[in-house]
């Protein structure tokens with residue numbers, strides 16, 4: 001039964017995307033007693049100007065594990081390569097296996113349009129996997145396939161990075177979550193991703209990494225009259241559940257915008 005399912009899955013293209021875009025909301029859900037699962041599509045192997053791919057993959061895996069531990073979440077790395085995530089049958093099946101293994105009530109991922117291709121491919125793969133997960137005839141080549149689910153989960157896309165489209169325009173969101181009480185915790189989550197933070201710190205001379213998160217949070221907060229918010233849009237297409245489950249769970253913390 002949907003209401004008895006207390007599992008939440010968030011899938012990002014790279015290590016740190018999930019924490020950056022919906023870490024506050026995940027913390028609020030964890031506080032409500034929900035189990036959190038984090039999927040990472042690619043290794044983050046291009047996320048350094050100095051470390052070779054194997055080394056930065058290892059570093060970022062540890063950082064992602066630290067952040068997951070802080071959140072009390074379970075981590076599922078899918079092991080694709082940065083800038084090479086391809087929506088072929090192999091990745092479709094792997095993403096469907098992830099959704100089937102967790103069997104979540106609700107799924108978060110990137111929006112279909114964002115500043116870089118990996119985010120967009122990840123978004124499409126997760127959307128497809130949510131649809132495929134309950135279909136008995138959609139089989140995969142996993143050595144031990146997970147059982148099919150009994151419904152399509154609620155699907156939410158978090159806001160584009162910085163809240164901006166590729167032309168620099170602000171992208172309003174229809175579901176805003178007040179994360180003001182957990183913004184310090186969200187900052188701690190991001191601080192686990194030391195390699196990314198240090199790189200920007202060196203490049204810009206300021207703590208641009210966490211500041212950027214707060215800046216986006218303030219922007220969406222302004223939209224709904226709170227200090228910091230995370231923004232989402234729900235997938236409301238045919239077959240996907242259409243009631244706002246996030247609002248049902250988090251109550252007054254969620255502000256809906258028409």
Ligand SMILES: [Zn+2]
Nearest residue numbers: 013014017119
């Ligand atoms: Zn990313």
